[in-house]
Amino acid sequence: MARWGMVIDLDCCTACQACVVACQAENNQPPPQAGQAQMGRSIAWMELVTYHEGQYPNVKLRILPRPCMHCDEPPCVKVCPVGATYKSEEGIVGQIFGRCIGCRYCTTACPYTVRYFNWYEPVWPEPMQKGLNPDVSIRPKGVVEKCTLCHHRLIKANDLARYENRPLRPGEYVPACVESCPASAMVFGDLDDPESEVSQLAHSRRAFHLLEDLGTEPKVIYLQEKE
Amino acid sequence: MSALAAPSHSLSGLGEDAILIEPIIRTTARFYLFTGFLLSFVLLGVVAYVHQYRSGLGVTGLNRPVYWGVYITNFVFFIGISHAGTLISAILRIVGAEWRRTITRSAEVITVMVLLFGVGSILIDLGRPDRMLNVVKHAHLQSPLLWDVCSISVYLTCSTIYLYLPLIPDIAILRDHTSKRRWLYRTLALGWKGTPRQYRVLETLMAVMAVLVIPVAISVHTVVSFVFAMTIQPMWHSAIFGPFFVVGAIFSGIAALICAMALIRWGYGLGAYLKPIHFNNLGLLLLVMSLLWLYFTASEFLTTFYGHEPSHMAVFNAKFYGPYAPHFWTMCLTCFVIPFVILCNRKTRTIAGTVVASISVNIGMYLERYIIVVPSLSNPRLPHEPAVYGPTWVEWGIFSGCFAAFVLAYALFTKFFPIVSIWEVKEGREKAVAEVSGRIRQYLPASPDTPEVEPDDEHGTTTPMVEVAGV
Numbered sequence: 001m002a003r004w005g006m007v008i009d010l011d012c013c014t015a016c017q018a019c020v021v022a023c024q025a026e027n028n029q030p031p032p033q034a035g036q037a038q039m040g041r042s043i044a045w046m047e048l049v050t051y052h053e054g055q056y057p058n059v060k061l062r063i064l065p066r067p068c069m070h071c072d073e074p075p076c077v078k079v080c081p082v083g084a085t086y087k088s089e090e091g092i093v094g095q096i097f098g099r100c101i102g103c104r105y106c107t108t109a110c111p112y113t114v115r116y117f118n119w120y121e122p123v124w125p126e127p128m129q130k131g132l133n134p135d136v137s138i139r140p141k142g143v144v145e146k147c148t149l150c151h152h153r154l155i156k157a158n159d160l161a162r163y164e165n166r167p168l169r170p171g172e173y174v175p176a177c178v179e180s181c182p183a184s185a186m187v188f189g190d191l192d193d194p195e196s197e198v199s200q201l202a203h204s205r206r207a208f209h210l211l212e213d214l215g216t217e218p219k220v221i222y223l224q225e226k227e
Numbered sequence: 228m229s230a231l232a233a234p235s236h237s238l239s240g241l242g243e244d245a246i247l248i249e250p251i252i253r254t255t256a257r258f259y260l261f262t263g264f265l266l267s268f269v270l271l272g273v274v275a276y277v278h279q280y281r282s283g284l285g286v287t288g289l290n291r292p293v294y295w296g297v298y299i300t301n302f303v304f305f306i307g308i309s310h311a312g313t314l315i316s317a318i319l320r321i322v323g324a325e326w327r328r329t330i331t332r333s334a335e336v337i338t339v340m341v342l343l344f345g346v347g348s349i350l351i352d353l354g355r356p357d358r359m360l361n362v363v364k365h366a367h368l369q370s371p372l373l374w375d376v377c378s379i380s381v382y383l384t385c386s387t388i389y390l391y392l393p394l395i396p397d398i399a400i401l402r403d404h405t406s407k408r409r410w411l412y413r414t415l416a417l418g419w420k421g422t423p424r425q426y427r428v429l430e431t432l433m434a435v436m437a438v439l440v441i442p443v444a445i446s447v448h449t450v451v452s453f454v455f456a457m458t459i460q461p462m463w464h465s466a467i468f469g470p471f472f473v474v475g476a477i478f479s480g481i482a483a484l485i486c487a488m489a490l491i492r493w494g495y496g497l498g499a500y501l502k503p504i505h506f507n508n509l510g511l512l513l514l515v516m517s518l519l520w521l522y523f524t525a526s527e528f529l530t531t532f533y534g535h536e537p538s539h540m541a542v543f544n545a546k547f548y549g550p551y552a553p554h555f556w557t558m559c560l561t562c563f564v565i566p567f568v569i570l571c572n573r574k575t576r577t578i579a580g581t582v583v584a585s586i587s588v589n590i591g592m593y594l595e596r597y598i599i600v601v602p603s604l605s606n607p608r609l610p611h612e613p614a615v616y617g618p619t620w621v622e623w624g625i626f627s628g629c630f631a632a633f634v635l636a637y638a639l640f641t642k643f644f645p646i647v648s649i650w651e652v653k654e655g656r657e658k659a660v661a662e663v664s665g666r667i668r669q670y671l672p673a674s675p676d677t678p679e680v681e682p683d684d685e686h687g688t689t690t691p692m693v694e695v696a697g698v
Contacts, residue, residue: 079372101354103353104352105370142354
């Protein structure tokens with residue numbers, strides 16, 4: 001059984017936000033309605049987080065692409081009263097949109113604030129409606145949504161592999177953000193496969209987790225910038 | 228025996244207690260005016276909720292990361308107030324505090340009525356209220372919210388039974404003395420005739436429920452606090468939260484009870500039943516709770532400050548100096564300074580004084596709930612875009628609607644049932660005076676001229692309730 005994970009090399013990342021846009025397009029995230037972005041209600045499963053370090057004039061800005069961490073010990077899954085969020089056997093933290101009651105307990109429990117809520121019924125401008133991804137369901141108002149590691153792509157790849165009667169090949173299942181990265185800063189794969197690039201990079205000396213001390217065991221691993 | 232017991236309920240008439248069923252028989256223009264006033268707020272709440280239901284939670288001021296706001300504050304606050312009733316009444320009954328007789332009913336009603344709005348606040352907060360039955364269908368017992376569901380439903384059931392039991396003899400009085408709603412009172416009186424056996428069963432059941440309801444009440448507010456404490460968010464993840472919330476609940480509960488009693492006393496002219504001594508005693512309890520509140524608050528903030536963990540300090544600073552400082556310092560003023568100054572002085576511990584202190588405490592406790600919920604959320608661990616939470620008219624409309632509906636439900640209760648327990652007052656007059664003096668004599672070393680076996684002596688002369696209640 002694979003344990004899907006992602007490595008993000010901060011030394012390569014140019015903060016171009018291609019991953020953010022790719023994720024929004026792939027996963028049918030509605031653009032914010034007028035005035036909603038200022039209220040902090042825009043939805044972006046993949047987001048750039050900025051850390052300001054030091055005092056003027058020695059200021060350093062660090063930028064981290066931040067998807068869901070897909071924790072091995074997810075604080076969000078524990079608290080959901082209806083089991084609408086779960087960790088799959090392959091380690092993906094998913095959300096059952098059709099079951100979620102919208103209590104937003106998971107959104108408050110997540111220390112990475114990676115969960116988003118549908119404050120209104122989602123609306124797309126006319127030209128964008130044709131571009132919606134038919135593989136991803138559209139969330140109604142009142143439910144929580146989050147990064148699924150493009151789970152629909154895994155289902156598709158698995159189906160194909162089963163049809164061709166062979167195991168899933170490495171690189172066959174890749175989330176949209178990783179696929180779109182022009183700087184190849186993101187690597188995706190099976191963390192349990194010692195041969196995979198992702199697991200080798202995860203053991204690099206530059207590797208670290210976000211908020212490591214919380215013990216959430218994220219499966220998104222960052223590589224520190226080189227000096 | 229039965230011949231002795233019979234006069235103790237109906238035949239002798241209500242006499243001086245007739246004023247207690249006055250509100251049920253007659254409704255003044257003032258009451259209708261009051262009802263109309265409350266109904267306008269209820270209407271506002273309904274309009275606000277319909278708007279929210281149709282548009283989505285976007286009509287609130289909530290955002291990411293402040294996913295919870297006024298509704299969750301309302302939930303914690305209303306559940307807190309519910310501790311006024313059942314818990315205080317049960318404790319006073321168990322310890323045999325005789326001054327309880329005129330106040331227990333008004334306390335117990337608060338619990339049952341306000342619990343409905345506590346649960347309602349959670350449902351109002353849901354993004355998908357149409358799916359609320361998923362909580363039963365897909366119950367995930369690991370979630371503290373589900374512990375709430377279990378605990379609160381047990382509490383609501385127990386409190387309702389606990390309110391109903393002592394109501395039965397009074398319903399029988401209404402059945403026998405009024406011509407209104409006879410079918411209702413006949414059904415609810417369960418054939419109460421006031422026989423010694425019936426009294427014995429009733430007293431036993433009340434004693435059992437009083438004991439049973441205490442752990443349930445404690446558990447309710449503990450698991451409400453667990454909703455926050457079980458997460459790992461800064462200044463939520465605290466082991467002190469369970470007892471802290473219970474203390475806060477009893478604190479705001481007593482304050483709510485004092486306000487309700489003052490309203491009843493003023494509205495129905497029950498000055499002879501709800502006397503300054505009752506307000507004085509409850510005021511003393513409120514004073515003790517205010518000190519306990521200070522103790523818990525100080526422990527909570529000092530440990531956070533001393534540990535000085537950055538993520539916790541961000542919340543701490545937001546409360547002490549930041550955007551939530553007005554709320555925080557007002558809370559300190561209204562939860563401690565004002566009630567302490569008023570209540571520790573006998574001269575100001577009057578009815579007016581305790582009411583002022585109680586209103587102050589309730590404002591303060593609402594603010595406390597608010598600054599527990601919001602600042603932790605607005606200061607998440609990861610850097611974020613600054614997003615400020617300010618409740619909208621929808622949230623305030625729903626809050627005022629819920630509050631008005633609670634007061635209205637309470638007022639309507641007083642129109643259906645006596646808000647001061649008639650039979651318990653009568654029992655106090657007829658029996659408890661002798662019983663208490665007997666009890667006091669038991670505490671003291673026997674003097675040579677008094678016989679040792681007091682209770683037996685009274686047994687023959689008064690009502691047979693002594694057998695159960697008099698020990």
